[in-house]
Amino acid sequence: xxxxxxxxxxxxxxxxxxxxxxxxxxxxxxxxxxxxxxxxxxxxxxxxxxxxxxxxxxxxxxxxxxxxxxxxxxxxxxxxxxxxxxxxxxxxxxxxxxxxxxxxxxxxxxxxxxxxxxxxxxxxxxxxxxxxxxxxxxxxxxxxxxxxxxxxxxxxxxxxxxxxxxxxxxxxxxxxxxxxxxxxxxxxxxxxxxxxxxxxxxxxxxxxxxxxxxxxxxxxxxxxxxxxxxxxxxxxxxxxxxxxxxxxxxxxxxxxxxxxxxxxxxxxxxxxxxxxxxxxxxxxxxxxxxxxxxxxxxxxxxxxxxxxxxxxxxxxxxxxxxxxxxxxxxxxxxxxxxxxxxxxxxxxxxxxxxxxxxxxxxxxxxxxxxxxxxxxxxxxxxxxxxxxxxxxxxxxxxxxxxxxxxxxxxxxxxxxxxxxxxxxxxxxxxxxxxxxxxxxxx
Amino acid sequence: xxxxxxxxxxxxxxxxxxxxxxxxxxxxxxxxxxxxxxxxxxxxxxxxxxxxxxxxxxxxxxxxxxxxxxxxxxxxxxxxxxxxxxxxxxxxxxxxxxxxxxxxxxxxxxxxxxxxxxxxxxxxxxxxxxxxxxxxxxxxxxxxxxxxxxxxxxxxxxxxxxxxxxxxxxxxxxxxxxxxxxxxxxxxxxxxxxxxxxxxxxxxxxxxxxxxxxxxxxxxxxxxxxxxxxxxxxxxxxxxxxxxxxxxxxxxxxxxxxxxxxxxxxxxxxxxx
Numbered sequence: 001x002x003x004x005x006x007x008x009x010x011x012x013x014x015x016x017x018x019x020x021x022x023x024x025x026x027x028x029x030x031x032x033x034x035x036x037x038x039x040x041x042x043x044x045x046x047x048x049x050x051x052x053x054x055x056x057x058x059x060x061x062x063x064x065x066x067x068x069x070x071x072x073x074x075x076x077x078x079x080x081x082x083x084x085x086x087x088x089x090x091x092x093x094x095x096x097x098x099x100x101x102x103x104x105x106x107x108x109x110x111x112x113x114x115x116x117x118x119x120x121x122x123x124x125x126x127x128x129x130x131x132x133x134x135x136x137x138x139x140x141x142x143x144x145x146x147x148x149x150x151x152x153x154x155x156x157x158x159x160x161x162x163x164x165x166x167x168x169x170x171x172x173x174x175x176x177x178x179x180x181x182x183x184x185x186x187x188x189x190x191x192x193x194x195x196x197x198x199x200x201x202x203x204x205x206x207x208x209x210x211x212x213x214x215x216x217x218x219x220x221x222x223x224x225x226x227x228x229x230x231x232x233x234x235x236x237x238x239x240x241x242x243x244x245x246x247x248x249x250x251x252x253x254x255x256x257x258x259x260x261x262x263x264x265x266x267x268x269x270x271x272x273x274x275x276x277x278x279x280x281x282x283x284x285x286x287x288x289x290x291x292x293x294x295x296x297x298x299x300x301x302x303x304x305x306x307x308x309x310x311x312x313x314x315x316x317x318x319x320x321x322x323x324x325x326x327x328x329x330x331x332x333x334x335x336x337x338x339x340x341x342x343x344x345x346x347x348x349x350x351x352x353x354x355x356x357x358x359x360x361x362x363x364x365x366x367x368x369x370x371x372x373x374x375x376x377x378x379x380x381x382x383x384x385x386x387x388x389x390x391x392x393x394x395x396x397x398x399x400x401x402x403x404x405x406x407x408x409x410x411x412x413x414x415x416x417x418x419x420x421x422x423x424x425x426x427x428x429x430x431x432x433x434x435x436x437x438x439x440x441x442x
Numbered sequence: 443x444x445x446x447x448x449x450x451x452x453x454x455x456x457x458x459x460x461x462x463x464x465x466x467x468x469x470x471x472x473x474x475x476x477x478x479x480x481x482x483x484x485x486x487x488x489x490x491x492x493x494x495x496x497x498x499x500x501x502x503x504x505x506x507x508x509x510x511x512x513x514x515x516x517x518x519x520x521x522x523x524x525x526x527x528x529x530x531x532x533x534x535x536x537x538x539x540x541x542x543x544x545x546x547x548x549x550x551x552x553x554x555x556x557x558x559x560x561x562x563x564x565x566x567x568x569x570x571x572x573x574x575x576x577x578x579x580x581x582x583x584x585x586x587x588x589x590x591x592x593x594x595x596x597x598x599x600x601x602x603x604x605x606x607x608x609x610x611x612x613x614x615x616x617x618x619x620x621x622x623x624x625x626x627x628x629x630x631x632x633x634x635x636x637x638x639x640x641x642x643x644x645x646x647x648x649x650x651x652x653x654x655x656x657x658x659x660x661x662x663x664x665x666x667x668x669x670x671x672x673x674x675x676x677x678x679x680x681x682x683x684x685x686x687x688x689x690x691x692x693x694x695x696x697x698x699x700x701x702x703x704x705x706x707x708x709x710x711x712x713x714x715x
Contacts, residue, residue, distance in 0.1 A: 351681055361695040
């Protein structure tokens with residue numbers, strides 16, 4: 001505020017919404033407690049999220065009333081199966097050695113391998129591909145190597161793939177579980193039952209992975225290109241589908257998102273996809289928009305008008321829409337009515353439609369006139385109405401080749417209301433490069 | 443507000459009592475799709491009811507009393523377009539202010555639905571209209587950008603004359619329930635539709651006494667002298683004039699086209715020789 005005073009600038013220009021209430025006193029004015037300013041700046045001027053270690057903790061003094069000694073004592077490890085006694089230094093407090101198991105024993109975890117009896121094998125587990133010995137061997141290795149199948153596959157006497165081994169192990173375990181369970185419901189939640197091992201899928205997956213791994217760089221590039229192409233085509237197809245279908249906008253009024261802040265009332269615009277060459281008859285669009293409006297429980301008149309305008313604009317290209325808006329302005333009509341009552345909105349829509357009709361008719365005139373001149377040129381053997389020329393018609397000017405016959409002139413088609421000159425007028429030609437006319441201009 | 447029943451015009455399918463200040467003849471145009479619907483005698487199809495509202499804000503500069511963080515006193519509100527009581531339709535209005543305000547979610551439970559505050563900044567206010575249960579169970583959102591400073595930067599701010607920004611809109615209920623229609627039958631705040639022939643509504647349940655009801659309208663509101671007026675007549679005239687012009691242009695161009703086509707025929711026949 002004071003700076004503006006000094007500079008003599010008006011005080012009014014407060015920025016909108018950015019910071020509303022009293023801005024917190026500048027950060028540089030605030031002195032952080034406990035750490036120096038530079039360090040505070042390093043952390044981004046914010047107090048750290050995690051409480052750092054309290055430095056005073058580090059210099060903890062020993063409680064003086066405790067007497068600490070260190071002794072060389074024997075210990076055992078419950079994780080070991082033998083009865084090995086080893087020695088190590090132990091911190092003894094007041095003559096009392098610590099109790100409890102060896103502190104690392106708890107890390108001795110192992111997998112529970114299912115053990116089956118011969119009976120169970122005969123009943124449930126026989127398999128044409130596997131002998132009993134092999135299965136026994138497999139399970140033994142699984143137990144020894146904690147289900148590390150890569151290692152097991154290595155040590156397996158007959159050469160079997162990892163997938164085969166896994167398959168055998170999991171299907172045996174599954175069969176045993178089901179056989180031993182009182183009812184099928186009991187084991188239904190067991191991970192082995194819930195997610196069975198799928199051999200073919202696994203093999204396919206690994207094959208795919210190895211393929212990806214072994215791809216050369218060139219292949220990678222080619223794949224990317226193909227994907228990009230596919231995406232583009234898919235998007236085009238989606239776009240054409242969107243305009244073919246009626247634009248059903250079922251808006252949830254409660255959670256409407258604002259697309260334009262300046263517009264009062266809610267506006268939800270459907271995806272603004274302008275497809276390159278889709279001409280949808282406006283009648284269906286309007287009917288479907290009305291239908292979707294009726295599905296809403298409540299809506300604002302301005303919203304409804306907006307939807308209808310979009311529906312009628314959907315069949316026109318961007319340039320045409322701009323022309324419609326320009327025409328509205330020229331006629332002194334608000335682009336968005338100031339008093340949008342039902343009648344006003346209806347009138348507004350009709351006006352827009354009529355302007356569209358007018359613009360389309362104007363284009364027709366230009367077309368016809370271009371046709372006409374090519375008819376005349378046709379008598380000289382040139383192909384009448386060369387498609388390229390017609391297509392090259394600009395919105396407001398057509399490029400007509402000079403023709404030298406009969407003194408008939410090629411004429412320059414002027415803007416909207418210019419009357420066509422009769423024969424014998426001065427030859428004029430718009431030597432502008434013909435722009436390719438997009439279908440969206442229709 | 444006098445009921446303009448004399449000027450009621452029977453349009454194609456729906457006619458409405460005019461809400462805003464002008465008593466223009468309402469003619470139905472354009473929306474002929476309602477006639478296409480099969481009137482199979484189902485319950486109240488093609489009957490829409492609308493409520494014309496005006497929402498916006500008014501801001502007074504505090505002048506000498508202005509501080510750095512409170513330079514203006516402003517009021518944001520939703521009112522009936524003809525200052526009638528909206529409480530018959532709206533149960534409560536929630537104004538969501540900028541987060542720097544205390545309790546930025548302000549609920550106004552009774553008409554007049556307005557909220558006053560003091561501040562310095564302009565921001566977007568989300569206004570949510572909650573309707574009575576028989577009207578609509580879904581709330582409706584409006585968004586209004588609070589305006590404190592006059593458009594013209596050079597004009598001086600006065601403490602006596604506020605900056606006013608208002609927007610006219612209509613809340614449309616495309617499929618109202620019978621109960622709703624019955625309740626608001628003769629209420630001036632509502633654009634009541636024309637009911638299908640022979641359809642009668644139960645008489646309205648006696649509402650709270652007139653005194654209580656009157657308080658909800660904004661006719662005697664202290665701010666009402668600054669309310670803007672919205673006349674659809676002007677806009678209709680403007681649109682009608684524009685349409686006439688365009689129709690004239692269309693006719694002219696059509697004549698041009700037929701002229702050219704005639705010439706083409708001549709050329710074709712001559713070149714075919």
